[in-house]
Each structure stands twice: as C-alpha cells, then as structure tokens.
Amino acid sequence: xxxxxxxLIVIIFAYNSYAYVKIKDIAQVNGIRDNQLIGYGLVVGxxxxxxxxxxxxxxxxxxNMLDRMGITVDKDKVKVKNVAAVMVTAKLPPFAxxxxxxxxxxxxxxxxxxxxxxxxxxxxxxxxxxxIYAVAQGPLSVGGMNVSSGGGGTVKNHPTVxxxxxxxxxxxxxxxxxxxxYITLAFERDSISDLIxxxxxxxxxxxxxxxxxxxxxxxxxxxxxxxxxxxYDFLDKVLHxxxxxxxxxxxxxxxxxxxxxxxxxxxxxxxxxxxxxxxIKITNTVEISQPNSFSQGTTAVTANQNTEVKExxxxxxxxxxxxxxxxxxxxxxxxxxxxxxxxxxxxxIKAAGALQGELEVI
Numbered sequence: 001x002x003x004x005x006x007x008l009i010v011i012i013f014a015y016n017s018y019a020y021v022k023i024k025d026i027a028q029v030n031g032i033r034d035n036q037l038i039g040y041g042l043v044v045g046x047x048x049x050x051x052x053x054x055x056x057x058x059x060x061x062x063x064n065m066l067d068r069m070g071i072t073v074d075k076d077k078v079k080v081k082n083v084a085a086v087m088v089t090a091k092l093p094p095f096a097x098x099x100x101x102x103x104x105x106x107x108x109x110x111x112x113x114x115x116x117x118x119x120x121x122x123x124x125x126x127x128x129x130x131x132i133y134a135v136a137q138g139p140l141s142v143g144g145m146n147v148s149s150g151g152g153g154t155v156k157n158h159p160t161v162x163x164x165x166x167x168x169x170x171x172x173x174x175x176x177x178x179x180x181x182y183i184t185l186a187f188e189r190d191s192i193s194d195l196i197x198x199x200x201x202x203x204x205x206x207x208x209x210x211x212x213x214x215x216x217x218x219x220x221x222x223x224x225x226x227x228x229x230x231x232y233d234f235l236d237k238v239l240h241x242x243x244x245x246x247x248x249x250x251x252x253x254x255x256x257x258x259x260x261x262x263x264x265x266x267x268x269x270x271x272x273x274x275x276x277x278x279x280i281k282i283t284n285t286v287e288i289s290q291p292n293s294f295s296q297g298t299t300a301v302t303a304n305q306n307t308e309v310k311e312x313x314x315x316x317x318x319x320x321x322x323x324x325x326x327x328x329x330x331x332x333x334x335x336x337x338x339x340x341x342x343x344x345x346x347x348x349i350k351a352a353g354a355l356q357g358e359l360e361v362i
Contacts, residue, residue: 023185023198024239030184030218035092035174037133041123043084043106043115043140049159050084050118051110058085058110065121084112088123088136090168098173101166104136114159116142125168136168180228183235185219192216193246201241249357251346258339260346266357268328268349 042061043050051058062083063075090104106120118140125134140162187195199219202211206224214220227234248263337345350359 020242020244022239023201023241023243026189026194026245027185027187027198027219029235029239030186031176031178032094034094035127035133037090037092037125037127037168039088039123039125039136041086041088041106041136042121043086043108043112043118044082044121045117045119046082046084046112046115047117048081049114049116050081050112051108052081053079055080055085055110058083061085084108084115084118085110086115086120088120088125088168090125090134090136092127092133092170092174094174094176096170096173098170100170102134102168102170104164104167106140106162106164108160112160114142115140115162116159118142118162120164120167127174131172133172133174134168134170136164138164138167140164178231180223180231182220182222183238184214185221185238187217187219189248190217191246194243195219197243197245198241201243202238205237205241250360251355251357252360252362253343253346254362255340255343258343260339260342263357266355268356269354 040061042058042065053059058080059075059078062078062080063073066073085108086106087109088104088106090102092102093100096102104120104125106115108115120137120140122135122137124132125136126132141164142159142162185198187198195213195217199211199213202219202221203209208224210222210224211219221238223231223234249266251260251262251266253260346355346359347361349355
C-alpha cells in the first residue's frame with residue numbers, strides 16, 4: 001500500500017521544466033559542416049597481439065612500406081604479430097587551416113587481438129574526392145585490454161579500437177563559399193514550432209524582419225547592411241540567440257540492453273496496467289538404488305522430474321490521464337520494475353492507444 005501511495009504521490013506532484021537552448025545547438029548553417037576523412041595504415045610496436053601470418057594484406061602492406069624505404073625482404077619470411085592493419089578516420093572541422101590538429105580514430109581490420117601500446121605510422125587521410133587533406137601519426141590510446149595465458153584470458157572494453165588526440169595534421173584547406181546576402185539555418189528536428197520560435201527570436205533580437213521560413217526545416221536570414229563587412233560577428237550573434245524548444249514526444253527503447261530514452265513531454269491517456277511474470281521451473285533428479293551385498297540384484301537408475309509453475313502477484317494500477325511517461329517510469333522504478341519489464345509495459349500501452357507520442361524500438 002505504501003509503494004502504491006508513493007506511486008500516486010510521484011504522479012500527482014510531478015512537474016516539468018524547460019531549458020532554453022542556443023540556435024547553434026539545434027541547427028547548422030548550410031555550407032559550414034564537418035567533412036569525413038579516411039585512410040589505411042599500419043600500427044607497429046604491438047606486444048605479439050597484431051595480425052596473424054595469414055593476414056595477407058598486412059604482410060603485403062609491410063613489405064611495400066619497407067621497399068619504399070629501400071629495404072628488400074621476402075614476404076614469405078615476414079611475421080606480423082607485432083603489426084596490425086588499421087583504418088584511420090577523422091572529422092575535418094569547418095574553416096580548418098593548414099597546420100591545425102584533429103583527433104583520429106584507429107580501428108583494426110585484421111585479426112589483431114589488441115592495439116594497446118601500438119604506434120600508428122604516417123597515414124594519409126583523404127576525402128570523398130580522393131584528395132589528401134591530413135596526415136595522421138602517433139601513439140595510440142586504447143581504453144581496453146586483452147590478456148591471455150594458458151588457454152584462458154580476460155578482455156576489457158574494446159581493445160581493437162584506439163584514438164590519437166590531435167593525431168592528424170591538416171595539410172590542405174577546404175574552400176568555403178558563403179553568400180554575402182543571407183545565411184540559411186537547417187534544423188535537425190522536424191519541428192515547425194522550433195523553426196517559428198527561432199525566426200521570431202532572430203527578428204526580435206535585430207529589431208527588423210530579416211528572418212523568414214524558407215521550408216519546414218530551414219530559415220533564411222538576410223544579412224543587414226550594417227553587418228556586410230562583419231559577417232562572422234553577425235553569424236555568432238544569430239547562433240547564440242536562445243529559444244525555448246518544443247519538448248520531444250518520442251520514446252526510444254533498446255530491447256538488447258534494456259535502455260529507455262524518452263522525451264519529457266510524452267503523455268499517456270487513462271489506462272490500467274497490470275504486469276506479472278510467469279515462471280516455469282523443471283528439475284530433473286536421478287536416484288540410484290544399489291542392491292544388497294551378495295545378492296543377485298542389479299543397480300537401478302530412476303529419473304524423477306519435478307515441474308513448478310509460479311506466477312507473481314500482479315496489482316492493477318490505474319494511471320490518470322495526462323501523466324507524463326517520465327513520471328510513470330520513475331514510479332514504476334520505485335516499485336522495483338526491471339528495465340525489460342518497463343519496455344514490455346510501454347509497448348502494451350502503445351498498443352492500447354494510450355501513449356500520446358511515438359515509440360521507436362531499436
């Protein structure tokens with residue numbers, strides 16, 4: 001009864017608060033974005049955790065590299081247990097100049113056990129156009145380990161992926177062409193409410209009608225004459241204008257991990273919820289009966305099977321209309337409901353048509 005009372009108190013006194021966000025956090029300027037870079041390289045210095053001898057492309061890459069350095073070797077005699085072939089990825093930020101350093105991620109593509117302690121050799125990073133924009137090199141930082149001995153072992157986190165902070169040096173700049181008359185803001189969410197709020201906030205800040213909705217997801221902002229020669233100052237002011245965004249009405253659940261992420265504005269209609277688990281336990285036991293000494297009897301083996309069916313007591317709870325789903329989950333958590341049970345309850349509420357929002361299962 002106390003748990004049920006706590007459940008009702010949580011629902012009755014629940015409230016919601018909204019935080020203002022900057023336009024730059026929910027929209028991006030067309031023409032100003034990150035660019036993906038990728039490259040193929042070798043990680044050396046591994047302590048016997050590199051690719052195996054059967055990984056042909058690692059052997060071939062190592063032989064080719066040594067050949068460019070003037071060292072001729074027979075690839076049939078090369079062992080690569082201290083070397084691993086990797087793919088190197090990075091994001092080139094907008095307006096990055098030559099000499100700028102960016103972080104890189106290094107991922108094994110062979111059968112290496114771990115990249116711990118390795119060093120990435122000079123790796124060119126190219127864009128979709130095939131041109132080289134950066135070069136990566138340096139020691140890896142791996143947040144995991146793979147230790148084995150005597151047929152057993154321990155694996156922690158993910159040892160075949162590592163990072164090199166500031167590991168790539170930008171060699172080529174990407175040209176950006178921006179219009180001097182207006183800028184276009186593209187919003188990440190499909191929310192007309194956020195778009196209109198941003199438009200009105202921009203016009204209010206500059207005290208003139210310079211922003212208008214160009215599409216359901218974009219706003220065009222005309223650059224005033226007073227900012228023609230100071231474009232980046234104007235852009236900074238626009239991106240730092242704050243609005244009160246529309247709360248999300250979506251619930252995302254991951255059945256594999258039992259993770260639930262939900263928007264604060266998802267509500268439910270009046271519905272009654274009852275949830276209980278049915279447990280069936282089957283136990284097999286073997287009884288062995290030995291004959292008496294000096295008798296002519298034989299050993300008898302008897303198999304016994306015991307079946308138990310247990311069903312948890314499930315209480316029926318009536319949830320009033322207009323309750324936020326976040327408050328419902330908090331109340332159910334206080335009653336000891338597991339995440340996987342929560343997912344089942346949410347799916348049932350959605351199937352009953354009582355969930356006022358979108359439920360996405362990933």
